[in-house]
Amino acid sequence: MSSQTSYYVYFTYMEPRSLKNKNTTLDDVARAADVSAITVSRAIRKPQMVSAKVRERVLAAIDRLGYVPDAAASTLASKRTDMIGFLVPSLTNNVFADVLRGVYDACDSTPYNVQIANFRYSPLDEERMIRTFLRQKPAGLIVTGFDQTTEAKALLEAADCRIVQIMDSQDDPVDLMIGFSHYTSAVDAARHLIKQEYRRPGFIGARMDPRAQRRLTGFTDVMKEAGLFDPRRVVTTPAASSIGMGTQLFADLIAKKPDTDAIFCNNDDLAAGVLLEAQRRNIDVPEQLGICGFNDLEFSAHFNPGLTSVATPRYETGHRAFEMLQQAIESPDDQLDGKINLSVRLVERGSTQRENSSSFDRD
């Protein structure tokens, strides 16, 4: 016996998954449900236009065949998508995570779909990603700030969709805008330090993007006006912000100017780093050293002492940005306040709350 032949040998050859599923199309479903393609299309997109009976049959067929509509074909035919593109410079800090929460919350219960692209503070990547989004014919775009490349700006200007610029403030947005002034924010913080009788204030900043730069300018202007500006008390780095970077920049600053008595930190991560390092060095905060951060992240309230910071309306920005966009898309003829300036709020906490501020003389 045993003229055994190969047909008992099973090779469990796993075919590449990319060959699976020879694309079920609308036509396949139509045939299976014994209707025309357009009816299937309607059953999906406009159920009320189709009789209950047919709809049911179609839906069953869709299920049975595992049909997944082809977005490209749909977009090509209809010239529209439900996609909102959101360009962020970073996802590593919680700043944009909060904005994003606002966007998502507003997007819930709408037919839109948010897609995020992270350009990591690289204007060139940003430009590329704007291109990528635009090629997809988004319903709208949310972009961060006003500091795109010339090319990118031209793309946005020419774009065939509504655009909202967020997280900064300027006179002539491409289209819509919601944000706040970084300059003014820093002015508030700087004045607060002066009011607390700090007389040798410094500034530390990492990842000095254009908005951070404007904050530095705000700080500098106030200090100059008060005759308290010393450029050697300004320490920045192009590297990314982090708590560790805060301790480092603080060490640098103190090494150069040991008598520095207050620091405006470009963000709360740095401020936290300064606080922790100050504690390690037994420097009394706020008596010997005042610390002010920026953004008022969740953790800032929980340190001992709490970190004074400038609270930025991140969630609100995201939420309202989406709402503006939606309104602009759906009712382009309605009057719409397309330029919104939110206000920031200085949150004073222990890190700048001197017991007896007048006991410290200037120089």
Add this chain to the structure above:
Amino acid sequence: MSSQTSYYVYFTYMEPRSLKNKNTTLDDVARAADVSAITVSRAIRKPQMVSAKVRERVLAAIDRLGYVPDAAASTLASKRTDMIGFLVPSLTNNVFADVLRGVYDACDSTPYNVQIANFRYSPLDEERMIRTFLRQKPAGLIVTGFDQTTEAKALLEAADCRIVQIMDSQDDPVDLMIGFSHYTSAVDAARHLIKQEYRRPGFIGARMDPRAQRRLTGFTDVMKEAGLFDPRRVVTTPAASSIGMGTQLFADLIAKKPDTDAIFCNNDDLAAGVLLEAQRRNIDVPEQLGICGFNDLEFSAHFNPGLTSVATPRYETGHRAFEMLQQAIESPDDQLDGKINLSVRLVERGSTQRENSSSFDRD
């Protein structure tokens, strides 16, 4: 002249932008450059296939007309995109931000394009977003974990693209996998606490997603085995993790079981909250209370004392996930280790480093 800063509210009526730009097509460019459409297409996608002279003419025309290729038409015609979809449950904590950095870094210098979708720990949203991605014919998908809805799993199984599941470990991934065991991680942490002679350890956790749940199981199993398990020392909440939530859960735990002498925190945010609250209450860490976190985020090393934590390979996971995906897409026939188990590392710091651990008796 010198009016102080005051906020103007600008009501500026803007004409709808959606009517701009009556779509320049490949044909328009072709006509302008006096070549055929396919030549324009090639000049863009495969420049070396076109003579320098023609290429130049075409590129000039593209520039002049402000032509933007239509992704939908391209996708429909070629049946492919360069898009990698990445589904994350959250962007609020730095965990996925780190993974994302890895993905982006690996994606640089490839022709691919990463798109993120945040399903905010909602399996239903996740399912919807998987659908959205799939409709776009992505080149590949990166999904978080194994705990999708049945429907979503079926979609992934049937998907016509390569898929890599990350951040967890299991025997039968849909396709590719790279992650680590949450159970084992927690076992390591729990054993460490016992080794440090903590005898009344508790657990706090927020947002108990399936992976967090597995960590709790790991902790529980070890403690039971050591005869140290007390369910009343386990406090969890479905709410989101944060430092503030850490202080709160700690307060709850201590209220119920004041003699708790160590806490395994479900993540570093909670651990930081516990530490700060302990300091506020003048509880000595690590002598009276040991604290162990999870993830080893950047800030954990910088506290005083530093936070003991379980370092998870987030960046590496993202980086290698992308690489696996790319290899699987581009060389589906090559042998490829499609199931990678990364190891975690317990980082012992001051928060569990007792001076003299044996001086503390059990009960």
Add this chain to the structure above:
DNA sequence: CTGTTAGCGCTTTCAT
């Protein structure tokens, strides 16, 4: 190196 032809899978428009 460049062009011609024929769709990709869907939706729009116009009938019925």
Add this chain to the structure above:
DNA sequence: ATGAAAGCGCTAACAG
């Protein structure tokens, strides 16, 4: 309420 026809703008395949 359902269907037929005609593309949307691009690229693959095959010439030349």
